[in-house]
Amino acid sequence: MPKPIGEITRGTTGHNRLRRADRWIAGVHGRLLRGANRPLVVDLGYGASHTTTLEMFLRLRGVCPSVEVVGIEIDPARVAAAKPYERPGLSFALGGFELPVDRPPLVIRAFNVLRQYGEAEAWGYWAMLRERVAPDGVIVEGTCSEVGHRAVWAALDRSGPRTLTLSARFDGFTRPSDLAERLPKTLIHRNVPGEPIHAFLRDFDHAWAVNAPLGSYGSRQRWIASAETLAGTWPVAEHPPSGGRSRWRLGEITLPWSAITPR
Template sequence: MKPVGAITRGTTNPNRLRRVDNFIAYRCESILKDAARPLVIDLGYGATPVTAVELRGRLAAAVRADVAVVGLEIDPVRVSDAQPFADPPWLEFRRGGFELAGLAPVVVRAFNVLRQYAEDEVAAAWRTMTSTGALLVEGTCDELGRIATWTVVEDGVPRTLTLSARLAALQHPAIFAERLPKALIHHNVPGHPVHELLQALGRAWETEASPFGPRQRWLATVRRMRTEGWPVLDGPARWRLGELTLPYPAG
């Protein structure tokens, strides 16, 4: 099966995706536990396989010991270079793209991949990656993983948007604008829902200045967002991690 997609830059770092890994362990726990074969695909793991190795370790520890992770890359050199890190059947590396190498995973993580594509290619990629029923977590982050955003996609349709930050380093929520998923980054202009979301989040942050540190300020910010009518999901246990999840701001 010919891989669908193009070779991306492949930049990666250890622990870069720890925030989304933590979210996957939380959001997909029941899906993985109920699966007859708990297969997760790390699509486009990059120049080194470190994030796939970390994903397998985190899910095995937090969700299910027999979870299997397959890292897919279009670049055959990257696939070859990753083989010393493989641990079959729990961790494998294969050549593949959006078609997922013909596999039938339960969950797909695609991070910092679609960011490098044109916006008009995103919807088709979503549909392809979820065509077998997999839950897709697709997004982007900065080089050290301190700022990240992602969307959960089911059957080609985006359901939620999550903003996540290392709170100790967060100066202002406006920084999320630089790391929005590809489908949203060009919609951060007046009149679009994601722009209104970020504007409201910024106002709430500025209002909730606190002497008790960034975590308490973030918690107060998220509570204010909910009080103002934003459909904030989850609860304080997730908010304390620097997360804010809402229904996807379509339009």
């Protein structure tokens, strides 16, 4: 068997750490999964525990009972430890970015995997995954905090990155720009004056401050109002499935990648 492509990560994980990304995949791409014949989802680099892959499987089965999930890890010991938790529709395999699966996956989730690589390497692995995803599929790549209260992810298809989503628990930050530390590797070093992502986070902080009086009704209302304020100057998603109040009330905001493409 060829050597898996990639490097072993720290493997830190835990219960519910990736619930925000799972909820977004189920809500935004549930129809994509239900409309496919034998939909396959890959959880790439699930870490030292099978937990987040199993949770993803259970959540996606709730919106698509026929979905199959394969957790892929580059560390043989981690794969061996996960094998006892396999069940119909859920399996674990040794591998890396080459994705050792029998057909192109409709969804690839890769969280906290590219954080250890350089920006140029991250772009390269994005290109590799884009070649392996199904023609109408999606790659969800990002990072999150240790307990999952802050998360940012990019969604890509075969043509390239399409959207960026910021998601946070309302008591998990002081101001929206706190999420900058969780930007994907392709953006995290671009959060400097003159770059679009820096301007967006600056304007998000401003919208958050302007809508501070709504905090008396709860942080959820303040977040929703801030998203509405941002929509006046930024092309944030305002309609389902990826935008609008139904997503904003969950502590999410999504905008097209074209709005924050690095210069």
